[in-house]
Amino acid sequence: MALLTHVLACLFGIGSWVAINGMWVELPLVVPEIPEGWYLPSYLTVIIQLANIGPLFITLMHRFKPGALDEQPVIYTIVVMGVVATFLLAFLWKHTLVVGGAVHSVALLSLSFLLSVVDCTSSVTFLPFMMRLPPQYLTSYFVGEGLSGLIPALVALIQGVGMVQCKNATANANVSMENSTWGSGGELVAHYEQANFSAQVFFLFLSVMMIVCLGAFLMLNHLPAVAKERKCERYLDDATHREKAGVGLSLQNSVPEQKPMLDSSESPVKEPRSSFGKGTFSRAQLVLIFVVLAWVNALTNAVLPSVQSYSCLPYGNQAYHLATTMAAAANPVACFIAMFVPNRSLVLMAVLTVTGTGFGAYIMAMAALSPCPLLVHHDMGAALVVITWVVFVLTLSYVKVIIGVILRDEGHSALIWCGAVVQLGSMLGAMSMFPLVSIHELFKSGDPCNTKCPK
Incomplete structure (x- = not known):
C-alpha cells in the first residue's frame, strides 16, 4: 500500500508542469504552421508570467483569510481545466483570427494562457x-x-521533433555531417525531418497525462489505504498537540517554588526564533532558504x-538533443536520490547551490560566446557542455528537494x-x-550543420 501511495504521489506530481x-x-x-512564427516563445514567456495571477x-487568500480556501476544490478545478484545455488544443491550435488587422493564433x-x-x-x-x-x-x-519535464521530452524524441538533416544547398542532396566538407560540397542547410506523428496526437497525449493526474488525485483522496495513512498522520499530529498541551497545563499547575527552576533550565535552550511555521529557524535562516529557493528556480526554470x-547548438544537433534530454532526466534522478x-x-544546501551556480555560469558563458564557444571543433567541447547541463540540473534539483522537505516540516x-x-x-x-534574448538579441544562434569558427 505504501508503494501504491508513492506511485500515486508521483503521478499526481507529473500533472504539475506537463502541459x-x-x-x-x-x-x-x-x-512553422502559425503566423507568429518564432516569436511564439516570446509570447509564451509573457503569457506564463501573466498566469501568475493564479x-x-x-x-493572498491564505495570507489575509487563512483557512478560508481549501486546496482540494482548487486542484479539482485546475486539473479538469488542464484536461479540457489540452484536448481543445489538439483540434484548435492551427485556427487563426484577424485581430487588429493582423492574423493571430x-x-x-x-x-x-x-x-x-x-x-x-x-x-x-x-x-x-x-x-x-x-x-x-x-x-x-x-x-x-x-518527470513532468522528462516525459514530454522523451515523447518528442520519439516523435522526431527537432531532428535535423543537413542538405547541400547547391545540389539539394542529402549530405551527412561526417562526409561534408567546405569547398567541395558547398554550404550545408539544416532541414527539419518530418515528424513520426502529428502535433495533434502529442497534445492528446498531454490531455491523457492530465487525466492520469486527475485519477491519481482522486485515489489519493478516496482510496481507503491512503485514507488510513492520512488518519495515522493526523493521529500523530494530534498526539503531539495533546502532549504539548499537557506540558503547558502541568507548568501552569506547578507550585510557584518550581517555576524559577523550570525557567532557569529552559533559558539556555531558548534562542531568538522566527514566528514563521513552527519557529525552527531564525529569521536570517529563513531569508537564506527563500532567497536560495528563488535563485535556484530562476536559474533552472527561466534563465x-x-x-x-x-x-548547445554550436556543438551540433546531437549535442543539443543529448543536453536537453539528459538534463530533463537529471531532475527526477535527483529527486529519486533524495x-x-x-x-x-543548510550547509549542504548552500554548497550545492554554489556548485550548481558555477556550472550554470559556464553554460551562460558558452551561450554568450555562441556561435563560437570554447572547443567548438572538438568532441570534448560537446561532451563538456552536455555534462555541465546534467550536473547543473542534478545539483539544483537536489537543492529544491532539500528546501521542500525543510518547509514541509514547517507546516x-x-x-x-x-x-x-x-x-x-521563475x-x-x-x-x-526576455529583453536580453528577444529584444536586444545579445545571443547569436549556432548552425547545427555549419561551423564558421576559426580553428
Missing part, C-alpha cells in the same frame, strides 16, 4: 495538499514533478533554459509560501532574460 513543458518541446512542429490570488494563445494558469497555480496548491500525507511521500511528488539552444539520501542541512503555510517563491523566482528570471 507547459509539452508546449515548449513541441515548438519546432508548431512554429498563485498570487491563492497566496488566438485559440493557441488563449489555451496556452489557461494551461499556464493551471501549471503556475499547481505550485501553491499541489505542495500544500501533500501535507495531508506522511513526509516520505513528498519526495515521490518531486520525482513526478521532474538557463532561455539560452539552452545558444549554448528518497534514499534525505538531507535537511502548511510554509509550503504555500514555498510555491509562491518558486513562481516569484518570474524574475524570465523578466530578466
